[in-house]
Amino acid sequence: MMTPTQVTVSAAEWEIMRVVWANEAVTSRKVIDTLEDKMEWKESTIKTLIGRLVEKDALQTVKEGRKYIYIALISEEDTVKSYSEDILARVCNKDNGKVVRNLMEDATLSQKDIEELIELLQEKAVTAPEEVACDCAVGQCDCHLV
Amino acid sequence: MMTPTQVTVSAAEWEIMRVVWANEAVTSRKVIDTLEDKMEWKESTIKTLIGRLVEKDALQTVKEGRKYIYIALISEEDTVKSYSEDILARVCNKDNGKVVRNLMEDATLSQKDIEELIELLQEKAVTAPEEVACDCAVGQCDCHLV
DNA sequence: AAATGACGTTTACGAACGTAAACTATTAAT
């Protein structure tokens, strides 16, 4: 799915998106039933969040009778990806490895996941530099202080 | 460094923290000189951000004459980690692998990083399950729809 | 002594967010 200008989804909105992503297309009733208890949100809170997601073009609406069916306009993958990119942008390139390690430590991975990740690492190894160059502004990382 | 109740640092505040982390201890002048141009922030913007970080116990102040020296009370590692954990909490356990993969694809890794990551993966493989169990609320992920 | 500058504090103000009540229009039930 092409996400033109990646929309930013807040933490609360993300919960809504998960329901939409999981179901391809949902009614607001579905979202409310799914989240009302789990999140301890009032029905109107959920309505507000859905409204905001439509407003920011994360959800598309299709009229179904007099109700709406909501469909995701951004993919989970892209959304997760832009979140990841954000993390990497916040640290020195040299520390990218550490960030990946941290995430990996906390992640629950299957044998197959591990296998695939090792493969990807091996691919990256083909072109990986001996040492990563720092790209930070002077003074903003200890690679080159003033 | 022990971070008791992990403080939340916003994107703009994070820039300030990077300067502090890079320098161990800094004066506000140092932060201002480092970021004013790079971020195109006015001096007072930076002062505000520093003030907020002190307020939320991300920075500690040590009086030096009539000025202050600012010292980080939260480590970069912990801060990055809690940010990473946040992402994993937003997807189904089954997709953890995909999240790691996305991050890894974007990350700049050195040969050594790659080596270490492969090692970590091999360690994880020892106890990794054949298949990761979904932990999502019903309806919130496609592993178990209603 | 008066003016200027550096540094921390206070105040400001709009946008985004979390949370939700109230209102409107429409359909379903009595």
Next chain:
DNA sequence: ATTAATAGTTTACGTTCGTAAACGTCATTT
């Protein structure tokens, strides 16, 4: 036909964030 339940829209309100001006104090320069 009235009433009650739905679904979407509008309004609300306190907090956090991004961005910054203004202010009060010392300290330094003229």
